[in-house]
Amino acid sequence: MATRVRPRNKRCAVIGGSGFLGRHLVEKLLDRGYSVSVFDICPSCEVPGVTFHRGDLCDKQALLSALKDVSLVFHCASPAPGSDNRSLFERVNIQGTRTVIEACIEVGVQRLVLTSSASVVFEGTDIKNGSEDLPYAKKPIDYYTKTKIEQEKLVLNACDKEKGFLTVAIRPHGIFGPRDPQLVPILVDTARRGKMKFIIGDGTNLVDFTFVENVVHGHILAAERLRPDSPICGKPYHITNDEPVRFWDFMSEVLVGLGYDPPRYHLPYILVYGLALLLWLLAVILRPLVSFKPTFTPMRVALAGTHHYYSCERAKQDMGYKPLVSLKEGIACTVQSYPHLQKGD
Numbered sequence: 001m002a003t004r005v006r007p008r009n010k011r012c013a014v015i016g017g018s019g020f021l022g023r024h025l026v027e028k029l030l031d032r033g034y035s036v037s038v039f040d041i042c043p044s045c046e047v048p049g050v051t052f053h054r055g056d057l058c059d060k061q062a063l064l065s066a067l068k069d070v071s072l073v074f075h076c077a078s079p080a081p082g083s084d085n086r087s088l089f090e091r092v093n094i095q096g097t098r099t100v101i102e103a104c105i106e107v108g109v110q111r112l113v114l115t116s117s118a119s120v121v122f123e124g125t126d127i128k129n130g131s132e133d134l135p136y137a138k139k140p141i142d143y144y145t146k147t148k149i150e151q152e153k154l155v156l157n158a159c160d161k162e163k164g165f166l167t168v169a170i171r172p173h174g175i176f177g178p179r180d181p182q183l184v185p186i187l188v189d190t191a192r193r194g195k196m197k198f199i200i201g202d203g204t205n206l207v208d209f210t211f212v213e214n215v216v217h218g219h220i221l222a223a224e225r226l227r228p229d230s231p232i233c234g235k236p237y238h239i240t241n242d243e244p245v246r247f248w249d250f251m252s253e254v255l256v257g258l259g260y261d262p263p264r265y266h267l268p269y270i271l272v273y274g275l276a277l278l279l280w281l282l283a284v285i286l287r288p289l290v291s292f293k294p295t296f297t298p299m300r301v302a303l304a305g306t307h308h309y310y311s312c313e314r315a316k317q318d319m320g321y322k323p324l325v326s327l328k329e330g331i332a333c334t335v336q337s338y339p340h341l342q343k344g345d
C-alpha cells in the first residue's frame with residue numbers, strides 16, 4: 001500500500017503520547033490529517049497509523065532519531081503527580097525538558113507546545129478566576145508543581161523568533177474524561193474503601209474540571225496559531241471548560257453516576273489539612289523503614305477544599321478558543337466510559 005507523504009508542517013511528534021491526554025491528542029491529530037509519531041517510556045500506544053518510539057525523554061539520542069523530519073512537537077510527558085518522587089520529577093520535568101528543547105533545536109523542529117498546568121500558580125490558597133498574570137507559586141506545594149514551574153519557564157524562555165523556534169505553554173486544570181487513570185479511579189477507590197463520606201470544608205469551593213477533548217482542542221489551536229507574527233509566542237494559556245463548579249458537586253455527580261453515595265458529612269478544612277501534613281511528615285520520616293502512600297496528601301486536601309478556577313479569556317482572544325464539550329456532556333461521557341467502575345462490578 002502506498003503511504004501518503006504529508007507536508008513537513010503536518011508531521012508532528014507527541015512526547016507522552018501513550019498517556020491519558022497524549023493519546024486523546026494523538027487520535028485528534030490523526031483525524032485532522034497529521035502524521036503522528038509517539039515518543040513515550042510506556043509502550044501502550046497502539047493507535048493504528050502512529051509511528052511509535054519507545055524511550056526516555058532524558059535520552060537525547062533516542063529523541064533525535066524520533067524527532068527527525070518532524071516540524072511540530074507536543075510535550076505532554078510527566079511522572080504522575082502522585083508519585084511524590086523528587087529526583088524523578090527533577091530528572092524528567094527539568095533535565096528532560098532541557099533535553100527535549102535541545103533535541104528540537106538540533107533537528108530543526110519549528111514549534112514546541114508544552115502541556116504545563118494551571119497549578120504552577122497554586123500555593124494552596126484560594127484562586128478565583130486567576131489570569132495568566134498571576135506570579136508562579138513562591139512556595140509550591142509539592143515537587144510536581146515545583147518542577148512544572150521550572151519546566152514551563154524553560155520552554156517559554158526557549159522561544160526564539162530569529163532562530164525560527166517557537167514555543168507556547170498550555171495550562172489545563174483538572175483534566176477528566178474516558179481512560180483517565182487518576183481522577184475517577186482515585187475517587188472510586190476512595191469510595192470503595194468507605195472513605196468518601198466527608199466533605200472537606202463547607203463544600204462551596206469552586207474549581208475547574210476540564211474535559212479532555214477541550215484540552216486537546218486548546219493544544220491544536222495553539223500549535224496551528226504558533227507563527228512568528230502571533231501574540232501567543234512564548235506565552236502560557238489557561239485552557240478550561242470555562243464553567244467553574246463546586247468541587248464536591250462534581251465529585252458527587254460522578255459518584256452518583258457510577259452508583260455510589262455522595263459524601264454528606266462536613267469536616268473542618270484546617271483539621272484535615274493539618275492531619276494530611278502530619279501523615280506526609282510521618283511517611284517521610286518512616287520511609288527508610290516502611291513505605292506507605294497516604295490518600296490524603298496536603299496537595300489533595302488543598303485541591304479539595306479551596307477555590308481554584310482560572311480565566312481562559314486570553315486563549316479565547318488570542319487563539320479563538322472555546323470549549324467544545326460542556327461539563328454536563330463531559331461528565332455523562334466519562335461516567336459511561338467506566339462500566340467496570342460501576343458499584344457492584
Ligand SMILES: NC(=O)C1=CN([C@@H]2O[C@H](COP(=O)(O)OP(=O)(O)OC[C@H]3O[C@@H](n4cnc5c(N)ncnc54)[C@H](OP(=O)(O)O)[C@@H]3O)[C@@H](O)[C@H]2O)C=CC1
Nearest residue numbers: 016018019020021040041042056057077078115117174175
Ligand atoms: N491530568 C491532569 O489533570 C493534568 C495534567 N497536566 C499535565 O498534562 C500532561 C499529561 O498528563 P496525563 O496525560 O494526565 O499523564 P499520564 O501519566 O497519563 O501521561 C504521561 C505519559 O508520559 C510518560 N512519561 C513519563 N515519564 C517519561 C519519560 N521520562 N520519558 C517519556 N515518557 C514519559 C508516561 O509514562 P508512564 O505512565 O510509564 O510514566 C505517560 O505515558 C502532564 O504534563 C501533566 O503534568 C496538567 C494539568 C492537569
Ligand SMILES: CC(C)=CCC[C@@H](C)[C@H]1CC[C@H]2C3=C(CC[C@]12C)[C@@]1(C)CCC(=O)C[C@@H]1CC3
Nearest residue numbers: 173174183186187190198207208295300303304
Ligand atoms: C481540579 C483538580 C486540579 C482536580 C485534580 C484531580 C485530583 C487531584 C483529584 C481527583 C480525585 C480527588 C480526590 C481527592 C483529592 C483530589 C483528587 C485526588 C480526595 C482525596 C480529597 C479528600 C477526600 O475526601 C477523598 C477525595 C478522593 C478524590
